[in-house]
Amino acid sequence: MTPLYQINIRKTLADAHLEEAIYAATARLMDHRRQVVGPQALPDYQELREQARRIKQHTLENLDAYLEQFEAQVQARGGVVVWARDGGEAADFLLELARRKQARLIVKSKSMTTEEIGLRERLEQHHLETVETDLGEYIIQLAQERPYHIVAPALHKTRYEVGEIFRRRLGVPEETVPEKQTKIARRVLRQKFLAADIGVTGANFLVADSGAVVLVENEGNARLTTSAPRIHVALAGIEKLIPRAQDLAVFLKLLGRSATGQPLTVYTSLLAGPRREGELDGPEEFYVVLLDNGRTRVLADRDKRQSLYCIRCGACLNHCPVYRRIGGHNYPWVYSGPIGKIISPQFQGLMQDPWLPFASSLCAACAEVCPVKIEIPRLLLELRAEIVKTWRRERQKRLERWAFRLWAWAMRRPRIYEMLALAAGALMGEEAGRGWLAKAPALLNAGPLRAWFSQRDLPPPGRTFRQLWRTRTARVR
Amino acid sequence: MPRESVLHKVRTALARKVGQPPAPAPPPRLSIPELEPQARWERFARALEKLGGKAQRVSSPAEAGRAVAALIGDRPAVASEAPYLAQCGIPRLPSVQSGFRDPAALRAACAAAEFGITSADYALADTGTLVIASSPREPRLISLLPPVHVAVLPAERLLTGLDELLALAPAPAERTSALVLITGPSRTADIEQILVRGVHGPGQIHVIVVDGRETTG
Numbered sequence: 001m002t003p004l005y006q007i008n009i010r011k012t013l014a015d016a017h018l019e020e021a022i023y024a025a026t027a028r029l030m031d032h033r034r035q036v037v038g039p040q041a042l043p044d045y046q047e048l049r050e051q052a053r054r055i056k057q058h059t060l061e062n063l064d065a066y067l068e069q070f071e072a073q074v075q076a077r078g079g080v081v082v083w084a085r086d087g088g089e090a091a092d093f094l095l096e097l098a099r100r101k102q103a104r105l106i107v108k109s110k111s112m113t114t115e116e117i118g119l120r121e122r123l124e125q126h127h128l129e130t131v132e133t134d135l136g137e138y139i140i141q142l143a144q145e146r147p148y149h150i151v152a153p154a155l156h157k158t159r160y161e162v163g164e165i166f167r168r169r170l171g172v173p174e175e176t177v178p179e180k181q182t183k184i185a186r187r188v189l190r191q192k193f194l195a196a197d198i199g200v201t202g203a204n205f206l207v208a209d210s211g212a213v214v215l216v217e218n219e220g221n222a223r224l225t226t227s228a229p230r231i232h233v234a235l236a237g238i239e240k241l242i243p244r245a246q247d248l249a250v251f252l253k254l255l256g257r258s259a260t261g262q263p264l265t266v267y268t269s270l271l272a273g274p275r276r277e278g279e280l281d282g283p284e285e286f287y288v289v290l291l292d293n294g295r296t297r298v299l300a301d302r303d304k305r306q307s308l309y310c311i312r313c314g315a316c317l318n319h320c321p322v323y324r325r326i327g328g329h330n331y332p333w334v335y336s337g338p339i340g341k342i343i344s345p346q347f348q349g350l351m352q353d354p355w356l357p358f359a360s361s362l363c364a365a366c367a368e369v370c371p372v373k374i375e376i377p378r379l380l381l382e383l384r385a386e387i388v389k390t391w392r393r394e395r396q397k398r399l400e401r402w403a404f405r406l407w408a409w410a411m412r413r414p415r416i417y418e419m420l421a422l423a424a425g426a427l428m429g430e431e432a433g434r435g436w437l438a439k440a441p442a443l444l445n446a447g448p449l450r451a452w453f454s455q456r457d458l459p460p461p462g463r464t465f466r467q468l469w470r471t472r473t474a475r476v477r
Numbered sequence: 478m479p480r481e482s483v484l485h486k487v488r489t490a491l492a493r494k495v496g497q498p499p500a501p502a503p504p505p506r507l508s509i510p511e512l513e514p515q516a517r518w519e520r521f522a523r524a525l526e527k528l529g530g531k532a533q534r535v536s537s538p539a540e541a542g543r544a545v546a547a548l549i550g551d552r553p554a555v556a557s558e559a560p561y562l563a564q565c566g567i568p569r570l571p572s573v574q575s576g577f578r579d580p581a582a583l584r585a586a587c588a589a590a591e592f593g594i595t596s597a598d599y600a601l602a603d604t605g606t607l608v609i610a611s612s613p614r615e616p617r618l619i620s621l622l623p624p625v626h627v628a629v630l631p632a633e634r635l636l637t638g639l640d641e642l643l644a645l646a647p648a649p650a651e652r653t654s655a656l657v658l659i660t661g662p663s664r665t666a667d668i669e670q671i672l673v674r675g676v677h678g679p680g681q682i683h684v685i686v687v688d689g690r691e692t693t694g
Contacts, residue, residue, distance in 0.1 A: 220678025
């Protein structure tokens with residue numbers, strides 16, 4: 001039977017429009033990136049990558065110290081740090097906060113971490129209106145799908161589909177010009193921004209020495225999310241830490257270029273605490289939720305720890321020949337593309353989707369473009385090895401289970417059991433008197449049994465217990 | 478307690494002890510090129526215009542005031558209380574509102590205005606970026622809600638790029654609750670990768686750089 005994931009992949013491959021859309025969009029993103037990382041545009045590109053990797057490695061190796069420094073800095077500026085072991089705890093904190101503050105409306109800026117824990121769905125289940133404000137993400141929310149790409153969530157939607165979605169969900173006349181569609185979204189979302197009680201964002205970086213949340217975006221929705229509502233909650237994985245504000249010089253240069261080919265994105269906000277004395281805008285309350293959700297498990301693996309260096313630029317997706325054919329929805333989790341192939345198994349469990357690390361040609365384009373130099377192909381090979389090992393172990397367990405089941409079946413049937421015992425005895429009988437089981441006939445001494453008999457031995461079988469019993473009872477009678 | 482649990486797991490994963498200081502971090506990497514003021518201006522203007530913004534150079538604060546007046550005409554505008562804008566006489570222009578004390582009034586004015594006028598702490602030549610530290614005199618919404626953002630700053634605040642900014646301001650969080658870098662007009666390419674300007678922030682940005690020599694208008 002064809003597995004479901006293969007059926008879905010074939011469906012994508014058969015959809016010419018979709019194939020064309022993914023191919024064209026990723027080609028454009030690749031082209032944009034190439035123009036700004038070349039030796040002319042950015043002569044020290046390779047040194048920047050090396051420095052970024054070094055800093056990520058250093059930060060993760062000393063993570064507890066930087067987490068504590070970050071926490072102390074946030075508190076010193078009047079902010080609150082909340083720790084969450086998993087998505088449930090993070091969502092519970094927000095629900096409790098919303099209840100306490102009698103919040104009715106939450107605006108959100110794009111964040112893969114909130115996608116990872118299904119935050120919006122969890123909030124909506126509790127009847128808390130939660131609105132995505134990044135245009136692509138808003139389209140995806142209205143279409144009730146999940147993001148297609150780490151950076152461009154609605155990459156697979158044509159303007160005609162967007163027009164249809166807006167008409168159906170917003171009750172506006174069908175509009176197919178992106179500029180006009182953007183105006184519609186601006187109008188609808190502007191009202192949401194101004195009415196919202198809580199703004200939820202992710203974080204591109206958390207700066208330990210500043211207690212600051214850094215947000216990188218193009219539309220201005222993250223700025224509005226963190227300026228208009230009276231409460232700002234930033235949700236971030238613990239791996240987002242960097243030691244110093246000065247390290248942003250390296251990361252900001254790499255992130256915009258790798259993601260969309262921009263030397264800097266339109267807006268970069270460094271947010272440190274609630275509004276200060278005398279300020280007229282900005283949040284009155286500032287929370288940072290630090291999320292584990294499996295990250296400490298990855299951290300414990302010295303070699304695969306580098307998976308946590310990822311700054312979510314999406315370059316590996318755009319350059320991946322597999323992603324470019326199968327698109328973002330054929331990956332089992334919110335993180336797609338090459339980076340998804342290495343983090344999904346580590347976060348979600350190796351055997352959840354064991355095919356995933358194998359669905360790669362190991363062409364290494366991802367490693368070539370990764371701004372923090374994660375060795376994705378090598379990690380894929382290691383995950384494959386671990387999966388095969390687990391498979392073998394499980395297959396062996398399965399064989400053993402079958403053997404015992406057969407044994408139990410025979411044990412419950414005396415006639416059959418006796419016949420089998422006699423047959424076994426007869427089979428070895430010819431060896432009786434000549435030696436031990438080690439000299440058992442070739443039939444028993446082949447395959448996996450050979451290994452068994454080479455180390456273990458028994459005296460040759462005589463008469464069975466049943467035979468002896470029958471003789472004795474006959475004599476008594 | 479989640480805090481202790483997460484920190485404990487982190488320490489166990491790293492074989493580190495409670496209170497153990499971090500190993501020395503790799504030194505920051507900042508490289509600041511030498512660049513003449515004129516070259517800074519040219520680079521800034523080129524970068525900003527490439528993004529669809531406008532860069533204008535004037536010779537005095539008074540001329541900056543006149544440039545802003547010509548730009549906005551009699552359409553509604555909100556100006557921040559940045560001292561440099563006052564030097565240029567901008568808050569006194571007829572259609573300009575300034576000097577808000579009530580958050581709700583500021584918000585309503587910004588939502589209705591066609592222009593938001595701010596100064597900037599710095600500008601970055603490499604990328605055509607404005608750097609604005611939010612403060613009581615420089616609220617966030619003025620550069621965010623109106624469809625056009627006008628920024629006026631003296632030429633001496635032109636830095637080469639991000640590296641020079643972070644060398645000058647290594648700890649921005651001590652000074653401001655929000656340091657914002659603005660690089661061109663708000664934009665998106667979320668629908669079919671087609672560039673659209675003015676999504677949630679201003680779709681137009683107009684930067685007036687005033688020659689540094691003169692200080693009065």
